[in-house]
Amino acid sequence: MKEVVEEVQDIDEEEAKLQQLRSKATELLLREEWTEAIDAYSHFISLCQEQLLKPHHQQSKLQKSLCLAHSNRAEARFRLKEFAAALKDCDEALKIECAHLKTLLCKGKILFDLNRYGSALECFRAANLDTQESFNFKTLNEYLDRCKKLELLSKTGSFDLSDWILGGFRGKMPELAEYIGGVEIKKSEISGKGLFATKNVECGTLLLVTKAIATERGILPQDDSSQNAQMVMWKNLVDKVVESARKCSRTRGLISMLSDGEEGNDDMDVVPEIDLFRPEAEEERFSSRDLDVDNILSILDVNSLVEGSISSKVLGKNSYYHGVGLWLLASLVNHSCEPNVRRLHIGDHVAIHASRDVKAGEELTFAYFDVLQPFSTREEMSKNWGFICNCRRCKYEKTLSHNQEMAELEMVIGKGLDMGSVVYRLEECMKRVMVRGKGKGYIRASFWGAYEEASGSEKVMRKWGRRIPAIGTVVESVVDAIGSEERIVKLLMAGLKKNGNVAALGGCGSVEMEKAMKLGRGIYGKIMKRQALKNLLQQFIIHEEI
Ligand SMILES: C[S@@+](CC[C@H](N)C(=O)[O-])C[C@H]1O[C@@H](n2cnc3c(N)ncnc32)[C@H](O)[C@@H]1O
Incomplete structure (x- = not known):
């Protein structure tokens, strides 16, 4: 008891x-x-x-x-x-x-x-x-x-930005989900692994939407402390990514599959299946790795992206806006000076779409830096990234790099001279050395600054008249070479405005306007409502007037 x-x-x-x-x-x-x-x-x-x-x-x-x-x-x-x-x-x-x-x-x-x-x-x-x-x-x-x-x-992947754009970006940002379209990961001839199209797609087609592992955003001060502010943001991003990797073995596993920029690293030879990047991939498929902060730092150095917010960039507000982050699948896209995809940052997501028609099996590439620059400048920029670009355009332009006249013309861009004469001499030089087909687009893209400046001046255009090519012809060849780009569309729109074609923006489209709309799709992806895409294109002209 x-x-x-x-x-x-x-x-x-x-x-x-x-x-x-x-x-x-x-x-x-x-x-x-x-x-x-x-x-x-x-x-x-x-x-x-x-x-x-x-x-x-x-x-x-x-x-x-x-x-x-x-x-x-x-x-x-x-x-x-x-x-x-x-x-x-x-x-x-x-x-x-x-x-x-x-x-x-x-x-x-x-x-x-x-x-x-x-x-x-x-x-x-x-x-x-x-x-x-x-x-x-x-x-x-x-x-x-x-x-x-x-x-x-x-x-x-059928999201639509139309209503958000038509509302002047003031309404609620559309909610996005991660999406993997017609893409796969394969060994790349450019470097390490790359992302490839699995089917033919037309300009503007959405290929991928991926959510950031972490982002860090802010408005940069407009004085000398700007660089310091960027450093602080960078440190915060590193902390956030390390924290995410510490908490989640899937994140750890996926980050470790990205390039750390070291050639001959065994891990880089492993080509992961794209399914591993789907949110539903079973946890067991990720070998449990220890957290390696040094490795994460190297990976971030190579793979972090600076974002451009569609609303701030397009509306020309917050030009000191700075956002940086890590987006996994987007990190597998290699650079090319004749890219075929572009990215659009919307909230924490990045959407990647074709910036021109892409064929099945083609490697997807975007521009890591401004490719409307001469070969020597691009070479410098790619060295800053830690590689030497060997794309078709760079290879081609390298064969012309000994050309004395082109080298001299390159030196005078932006130096206040008559850019009509630069364009004229360049076009003549191209005839002499028999630059043809795509080559013309490559060279014109490299001297884009001269074409841009010449076409912006009524006086220059009057003086040189038919001795320099029409803007439409230049745009067509450059787009064929490097795909759609803001500065190109801006020039096209300015041309439309000058010719009184801007009325077409509000009503039914002229042939030129249709061309501008196609370029617009290359920049922003497929925006379902025509008026919304027109609004985006109109911003280029409005900002010209400010
Ligand atoms: C964001 S990663 C791209 C994916 C990478 N190839 C991989 O295997 O994970 C960036 C790195 O890829 C390499 N890379 C990208 N584009 C390149 C190019 N055009 N030429 C040579 N290397 C390139 C460079 O090492 C660069 O630091």
Whole structure:
């Protein structure tokens, strides 16, 4: 009898201890002290598990408490973005009670944040079955709607910026989902791995949408401290990326697949399957690597991208805006001075689309720097990136680099001389050395500054008249060589305006306007409503007038 009494007393004491721990953990959770709440729940969970190993008169009550503790620890871990650990907790809770509403909601939110919309939808649907819990009904329905929409977007990539543009970028930014279109990863003849088109696509076609691992944004000061401010932003970005890699083995694994710029690095020879980059890729497919901060630093050096915000760049506002980040799949795109894709930064996502028609099997390349520059300047810029570009255009222009006259003409661009004479002499020189076909586009792109300046001056154009080629001809050959580009469209639009063709912007299109619209699609991707694309193109002229 005495023994039984002692046993009951022990149980009561243990229960009191559990009760106390649970209250403390709940309080910490309510106070949003996530790390401390996790510690308290961890303590509670291990005590609970110990108790469950013993014969106990309140097994089912203990099981319920354990389920709730896992669920609450999952919530705290979710808030700290420790997604993998939070998901494990959800699964433990659901093992005990498969329809536990709070856990289903938490798991749905985690999967949603991991862009795994299909699986998130399953959780929210299961949670939705319990209609009695009406307090969460509105939030749940909102999640269900967003999940359905984003799941469709992740399959089709069919987002449209039209209404946002037509609203002057003042409305809500369109919500995007990650999307992998007709692309694959293969060994590249340019360098290491690259991204390739799997089918023929026309100019403007969306190929990829990918969400940043981390970004850092700000308006740079307009004085000498600007460089310091950039350094601070860079350091913050490094911290954010390291933190994401520390918390998630998938992120760690994927980052380690990017180039660290070192030639002959074995890891660079491995060509990962594109499916690994899909949010649904199973965790087991990523070998668990230790965090290597030095390696992440080298990788960031080579792969981080400076973003241009569509609204700020197009509207000409915030010209001191600076944003930098790491976008995984976009990091596999190599550079070329005759690129075929462009990127558009929208919120935390980057969308990559064809900036000209692309054939199946072609490697996708974008310009890491301004390619409307002479060969020698581009060579310098590519050296700054740590490589020497050997694209077809560079190879071709290298064969002409000994040409004394071209070298002299290159020196005078932007020096206040009559650019009509530079263009004239260049065109004559091209005839003499028999530059033909695409070659003409290459050279004109390299001397773009001269064409731009000449066509901007009524006086120069009057003086040189038919002795220099019409702007339409120049634009066509340059676009054929390097694809669509803002400065080219700007020139085309200015030409349209001068010829009184700008009226076509508001009404039905002339042939020239249609050409400008195609170039616009090359720059911004397919914008569904014509008027929205026209608005974007019009900005080029409006800013000319300011
Ligand atoms: C963002 S990564 C591009 C993907 C990279 N090829 C890979 O294997 O992961 C940038 C690095 O690729 C290489 N790269 C990119 N474009 C190149 C080019 N045109 N010529 C030579 N190397 C290039 C350089 O090492 C550069 O630092």
